[in-house]
Amino acid sequence: MQLDFASMAVLIAINLVVIGMALPLVMGSPVSTAAQHAQKYFVLQAVGWGLILAAARLRDSGWAPMLSLAAACAASAAQWQMAQALQNWLGPRPLRRLVMVVCVLGPVGFAFLIDSIPLRMAWYSACHALVIASLGWMCLRPQRAATSSWRYLMAACAAVMGLSLLTRSYLASQALFQEGFTQDSLPNHLFAMIAQVCGSLSLVSMLVAWRDETNQKLRDMAMTDQLTGLANRRALLQAAPQRQALAQRQNLPWAVVLLDLDHFKAVNDQHGHARGDEALELLGQVLQANIRAEELAARWGGEEFCLLMYANQAEVERFYQRLSTALHDQSLHKLGFALHLSAGCALQSAENSPPFASLLQQADNALYTAKNQGRGRLAFAPSTTPPLLAPARAVELS
Template sequence: MRALDVASLGLLTVGQLVTMAALLPLVMGRRISPAARRAQRFFLLQAVAWTSLFVASPPRGNSWEAWVLTGTAAVTMLGQWTLGGALALWLGPRPGRQALLLCCLAGPAGFALLRSDALARFVWFSAVQGLGLLILARMCLRPGRESARRWRWVLCGAGGAVVLGLWSRAAWAWLGGVPHSYASQGPVNQAFIILSSLCITAMFASVLGAWRDETSQQLRSLVVTDELTGLLNRRGFEEQAQAMLARAVRQRQPLAALMLDLDHFKRVNDALGHEAGDQALRLFGRLMRDRRRESDLAARLGGEEFCLLLHGDAASARALDGRLRQALRAAAPAELGHALDYSAGLALLQAGSEDLPALLARADAALYAAKAQGRGQLQNAAPATISSIAACA
């Protein structure tokens, strides 16, 4: 049992954290997201905190020890704030960020104010550190964007387990049942360090799971995104549009499709070169993203052909077309050095059994009508008939 004393366990945990902090950059590589970078910093900060904790414990009566422990408290809470930032980037805006910031400030501040009372500072920081971890565990719930469930639950469970350990040890110390030095011998501190080591391993696995999940999402985005404009490509549009149409039918919402085609685009390529054509496509794609609502789908279907799918009636579709057309007429001369316009066809989802191909086919027919009538305008599609719906099915 002597080999499992607190000092030995603590050194093993320090070695574990140092190894994890060194391995993450090697495993993830250099080109990683800001979220993954924050996760790497979390383990580095924890390694620094645990190292300095066991340098200053047990107390030897030196005046600098209290300040080293105060710095350790600050590094520990900075690590929590860093991990909270990673979760916000992985999962979307997280509730509790302000409360976490208060904990990160209050923990070291209280530690410094109570540095002459070892028991009070031990209980205070254990309570605040546990509260910060509890907030982080809650941040793992209800993601604001698509995310795998398993790594979130593992991270949540690991954080919750450490919270129970911190608060139980602090309560026992307050009642006089356990020494309040971080490196004091005894089964309680031994059990806490073992628990911390296991939870650190679980957190490490969770971070790797989150990074893998993020990487998969990035690869998925490359598959369904048009590289030149940043809009959905045809594959991505068809996948998301099918779900959007089904939701509109189920909830009886109006749905409008706008097919757009840049006018005389071949002349731009022939006269100014393909790089100028690419600049025109990028500009149009950017304006489509900026002028649409978040719920609208915008896609480049190929060449100079684009599509917008939106929840709304003819008036809202025409309003979007007007905003986009006005923005293009203002931006093109300034950014491209020449005017640029487009033709558009509008089709509204008809009640009944009309599917996505039928809706887009009517919008495409209206687009060709706009081109035939002089370009640079929006034309409405004719209402669908039962025979036309059946032909497109």
């Protein structure tokens, strides 16, 4: 089999052009920011290989060095797009700045060394190897939920590509290349083959990353209340047994609190449904600002909210006072009228450790008590302490 570099470059360029055109069609629109960067990565790669091809064809003309420089610029721009995609998929990537700097320095050095093929190749290949190795490293330790399969595949491709580029850089520094990127030589053939295989595997990785991202978005949507941004009932029901079991295992106090806005129908009637929605959003914000990271606030439905707290009775009372005051003040300030809350709480204790559904029922009964006793107060479920010593009691907001 006779391989020549120009034919390989044609195949790679055709492959990348087809991928660059097919991706937007397959992914549809609109796609996420990360997916857009991934699409640009393939388009720029196609442009880069097209320019390498043109440089090979015009090898004997004065255009070849400029075309090679343009190819280097396109390849660096493609790597930068990949860094952006990884940042969006995996969260903040500390190496992103380094990638940006080397993506600029690579073509700049290439331009300065344009008269010496070995030097400019050695320089650019070394820069390219550093960028690719950084991209591979960026696939590790994600700060957002991301499956390992596509990350490891991409990191492996980066390791192989990085090594082949380093080899090319070394050979060029030894002046073994006379005609740069386009020379028909074993290292260039190997590099083209590796680029082809790693390019295809990177495509697979990116499609899986994009699928994971889409699945994660759907999961988040299924678990989040659209209006308030809090967890929804499904998310709370899913999280509750685990948290309850943790509290039992570690002997932590645990409380289920149901909160309900008072006379909310009147808010809607007097100020309109849109204002009512704003009131619910505000309660969501105030709740989120007043709970601890390990606690969970969810919209239970309508104007009712549910909290899972690692707290004893005194702590729940203090929390209720704090929340009611903040809600009162902020609603007056932001909505122009005051919102009031009633709450019912069931506490898990050594004596009272029923299933979650039963605790929830106790909290609901306590909320009913708070409403019946005049609203604007917190009531505890009677069974949370021995009934004879401490019957159902309510804490009125002072």
